[in-house]
Amino acid sequence: MSCASEYVPYLRTRGYRMTRQRMAILHVLRHAETHLSPLEVYKRARLEAPSLTEPTVYRTLDFLSEIALVRPSYNPNGHLTYEIAGNHHHHLVCKNCGTETEVEHSLLESLYRLLEMNSGYRSINSHVTFFGVCPKCQNQKDQ
Amino acid sequence: MSCASEYVPYLRTRGYRMTRQRMAILHVLRHAETHLSPLEVYKRARLEAPSLTEPTVYRTLDFLSEIALVRPSYNPNGHLTYEIAGNHHHHLVCKNCGTETEVEHSLLESLYRLLEMNSGYRSINSHVTFFGVCPKCQNQKDQ
């Protein structure tokens, strides 16, 4: 019985079903220390659910993002990667070396409220990835 | 003589070359009223530069982003689209209908400075796309 079975009621109450494939994918994401690309997810989840195919991985990641069980974000190459939803944070990635830092959501909270007031939009809750140059790479350029 | 020739010195001083293909792509972006997908850029620029190929479009858009002549951003489907760089703004896109609103960069300026102070990162200048629900779609749900 996988640790992912705790998501069953969450799906059930929304009219969705738990499947071996979703179980495997959620399990992989829960135990990943970092963001994973769809291909990475596929490789790992296939071990648990051998019939799993790539289209299903793409669809499932998209679906799980939709219902907020996983959080998508863009890597420096502009490709989507995924991580399990949990502590709400954003990412700051070094343009040069790719090093990642987490950004507390609280830092963005007031900006989101401001955007909502200015634009009339609601429910702004996107995960955002910022790019900059990290301290280490700054020093290298100084030399 | 295309309007894009004014970019020649910008490229030249950085050690890059102006080509018919880059000219065509810059021209297309300058006259586009909105973001364009690589395919759209390809279709339009090909009229000006018949030998143009898709790989070149992808490479050129990436290159022009790199040197800040065009600004990339993500559409609601997560695909990259491009627009000519100019007035510095971000985008707020409706999750539901896709309507786009511009967000003044000044609203983000202080956040960027805050991020830099907290993280030690520098040169945070990413274009960001936010997603929310626009006023029109909010009303539809109320009914």
Add this chain to the structure above:
DNA sequence: AACATTATTGCAAAAACTTACAATAAGGTG
């Protein structure tokens, strides 16, 4: 204007991602 250097392109193929649709199986009901 011819030549040299090398940035840039086109080509061909691979890799990544998406879609349509028929087959499968999750979970509710009798």
Add this chain to the structure above:
DNA sequence: CACCTTATTGTAAGTTTTTGCAATAATGTT
């Protein structure tokens, strides 16, 4: 437990994006 409904998957094929490398052409130099 057998049956029904329909959410979900696999298959096969399409589209989009990326890559390696040889051919091309933009610019500086003579």
